[in-house]
Amino acid sequence: MPPKYHIETSQAPNQYQKITRSGIIAWEEGCLKCARCVKKDCVYQVYEKRGLDDRQMLDSLDSACMDCFRCVQNCPNRLIHKGLNPSYKALGDHYWTPEIISGLWFQAESGRIPVSGAGYGGPFSGPGFDAMWTDMSEIVRPTRDGIHGREYISTTVDVGRKAMSIEFGPGGEIASPAPPLVEIPLPVIFDMLPWSPPGDNIPLAFLYGARALGTFAVVRQSGISPATREFLPHAIIYVDGNPGSLKEELLSSARIIEIPDGKDAIALQQRFKSINPALVVMIRLRPGPKITERALALIEQGAEVLHLVADEYGLEEGSEPLFIKERVKEVHLHLVDKGARDQVTIIGGGGIAMAEHMAKLIICGADALSIDIPLLVAMECRVCRRCKEGIACPVELDGVDPVWGSLRIANLMAAWHSQLLEILGAMGIREARRLRGEMGRAMFFEDLEREIFATMGKRG
Ligand code: SF4
Ligand code: SF4
Known part of the structure; x- marks a missing residue:
């Protein structure tokens, strides 16, 4: 049995005066x-x-x-x-609320789960992830106690394409090709930020954090510098420029690369894999009404990982945008229906603000998820978006110490990991892989509303 995954936490005190409630x-x-x-x-x-x-x-x-x-x-x-x-x-706005921001600060500083101690005082439903509840039926007798170690709960997930069958040669040897697969011990990767102050320090903090946690951070091709090269085993290079300018030596040492969706996406994937067959290629897509068919078409052409990225509020583009959890659910169920779901890894991102969002998106069908703004908040960001306007950051994040930043990120992820274990334990599930698509273990507000009110107004 592999050693139990554990995230070390450390004291990483605030550098700036806290904004208290x-x-x-x-x-x-x-x-x-x-x-x-x-x-x-x-x-x-x-x-x-x-x-x-x-x-x-x-x-x-x-x-x-x-x-x-x-x-x-x-x-x-x-x-x-x-x-x-x-x-x-x-602080923040309607989505990145003061409660969410201060909760992230607390977790990043202490590595501990925020506990109110007086029960839940908020509303029982709301938009987005708040319109979903998980079945915690095992909470009264948690047979799978992952935090306290009575039983091991795995949060490891695989990133890559999976073979649906194995063929054996005449000598009993495996004759079918095995697609490359990368294991991450936490179903989270670090994504590029929608806005941030300039400079290398923030991406470096993400990379330090990703390496410490055994996961990956997405880095723009244009952001690869001598300072980031040592992190290549934990970097996902996002091809945001001319793919031809990526050196073979760089492609040979990378483990995961990400390309934007487009008509040449599969051709580009094949080109990269001809240079490094062990490379896992992710395709980044903007969710929208046509995504289900697009996802299926990409899988049929050999796509390995689909990364569905909504905006910072979890919404897709368009006049009637769906929330990321609804779209991931739709894509997942469509692929299940077509018998194609297990071949591919789906990563969802955009609007992930709390540990519970992580579990909820996986229940809706994602294998893993990508986070962005919470990592910046871990380093004391106020979500004031001044940097987006080119105004100086009040907490000088452009000059953040990457090592201190990575400690705060590790603390935040330790708290999220503990909460994921709590949820899995309370649901009686032994590994994050098995949480994927477990929609029967969740309740959705829209479904309940439909079921409860469907019969109202009908005469008997
Ligand atoms: S409430 Fe207590 S801690 Fe706060 S300023 Fe007054 S005396 Fe000091
Ligand atoms: S505190 Fe404001 S200016 Fe600084 S990184 Fe956060 S959003 Fe940008």
């Missing part, structure tokens, strides 16, 4: 000028150490406060209050 409001007007102000009694000396982070325009009061409420309760004129911090409320 609650903030302090301390009125000066009405102060009774007490002989001893309650502010002096703060055991954390929050008021005495008060400062301003002028880059982020943040008052240190909010992040240093430990929420003991002592000053709030003891001020005789009730001049000190705690309330929702406006800077927190302004």
